[in-house]
Amino acid sequence: MTDPRPSVPSRHPLTASGSVELAVLERSGWDESRHLGAGVVVDADGHELRRVGDADATIYPRSCLKPLQALTMLRSGVSLDGPQAVLATASHAGTRAHLDVVEALLGRSGSTEDDLLCPPDWPGDRASAREVSAKRRLAMNCSGKHASFLLACAENGWDPSTYVATDHPLQAAVRETVAEFTGETVDHAGVDGCGAPVIATTVVGLARAIARITGSVRPTGTGRDEHAAHLVEAVLGDAWAIDGPGRANTVTIDELGVLAKLGAEGVMVMGTTDGVAVAVKVLDGNVRAGTLVALRLLVDEGAVDAAAADRVIERTLEKVTGGEGLAGRIPLGGGLHR
Template sequence: MTHLSSSAAGTRRPLTADGSVELAVLVRSGLEESRHLGAGVVVGPDGAVLRSVGDVGASIYPRSCLKPLQALTVLRAGVELQGPQAVLSTASHAGTSAHLEVVEAMLARGDHHEHDLLCPADWPGDRRSARLLDEPRRAAMNCSGKHAAFLLACDAQGWDTATYTAIDHPLQAAVRETVAEFTSEVIDHAGTDGCGAPVFATTVTGLARAVARVAGSAGDVRDDRDPDAGHLVRSVLADAWAIDGPGRDNTVTIDELGVFAKLGAEGVMVMGTTGGVGVAVKVLDGNVRAGTLVALHLLVEQGVVEQAAADRVTSATLEKVLGGGVPVGSLRLGEGLTGTRA
């Protein structure tokens, strides 16, 4: 495998404040309290940029927005994943008992045990589920489904299961190739994600093109539809609870709109339609609360999501601005998207 830089990213440039626009503003009691800067882009089925704000040629870590491409690599390795197991392979799950049951079933397929997962132990993201555990578990970590799928890929290909997160492991070489294929970019920089697996840097635009092809593979518009990607997206649309959790942003977006949605740490969000339109958003300060609002706005602008439907999602998922337990403000779009200051 070609050496990848794990320090300075060569000629790549990171997203900066100068390369960002105001995406969202939090208002409390009539005063603008916080601003979220960043960049976002929408691409069409042919990969052409339909709308961009900020420096969308800047390089970012997709974080968990890379999971669809990691899951696709697992499917291409010959692993058959159906229903919720397919969804857990691309999930950042809430750690409910239903999620843990799926992860445990995936482990059992290869006669693996929880300690074979190379992700760290963690508490479930779902507070109610966290109260049911006496200590953190690897299976409760939000990436455990991806790691269970990684183990199955190693089984299918005869690869070492004890080192599957190493950058020079054959599985990660295959993931890199998938990322390069779907982003149409040279992948020359890798970091370590929170779960311990490599995370490959892409541009904001490259990430949008990747999710557009993945999601579009479940439709009939794109000529480059990938059957495994189509299967993955159809599985997510059928069992959206598994990719996130009941009442959580991605699950609500998918169930309400039929749009593939995936959140990543440090303020990354991707959405894609089965018609082949993809959007990627990076919030510079790393806060995740603006991602759904901004990504849906960009899709509404292109006419692929109705405003009323987007409003239903944001009403159900946006972080509440409370004072004494009652609403005293809101999170709204910034002037970098609207062109006007409220």
């Protein structure tokens, strides 16, 4: 799929001049907001099918990096099945069902909630948030990933108290996975909102990584990885765990059978089991357009059924409200029109 020797990207950020109009928020017949950004669709061999904007720009994938982090945990010898595998790659809503899985992961390594190095937070699910009286590390949307980090430390004899340090062997293993699957040299990492390192990639490198992961479900194919296939099959089987009932990623996975993963600051990735994948970065960091734009790009390349995608968009796209009714809509921007 990609050259085994990672390339060295020409590092530059995504800018307004390197962006195209991805979506517009119209209110009462007037354009109220415009979301600029970049996106790219690649096939199972990493070849570009379409790009909009500067897909060579370097971004922080944020939680779109989680599939690569979870894959690293599996490769390190950790056994993860069903919802436990999904929670390792999730940005979960903090429901009781999610927390039960995270607690089970912690129990396997002999850890407790206090051993998690993610910050305390409220559950993202509103009903669940009303049932608690204080922020908890367990409720933080990345707690499943952090619990899997602790499990990898227990499995490999690594120090569990410093697992988010950039020089920790666990993070070194993540860097190796990212370099392999993106085909890019890892030369910069920041600190994610959960406290773990977040490795910088190009938009196109991120798409290629997701294409290889989801394409591994095929019985044969270039770059097939058994651990990646296991992870994708777990996500497709328990989509509730990666996000939450009624939430965008869960609805997309359940209705379309594609892996969907949202990242903070307007990042979105999706990948089909045929290995076609899309990565999108919204320049202003707003997440409202991610599902809309990613699905439209996949539809345009024939990777997803248009009518089925429309149904998902109708269920998940933010409503432009005015009082108790609708006052507008969010159509695609001019940069996506062919």
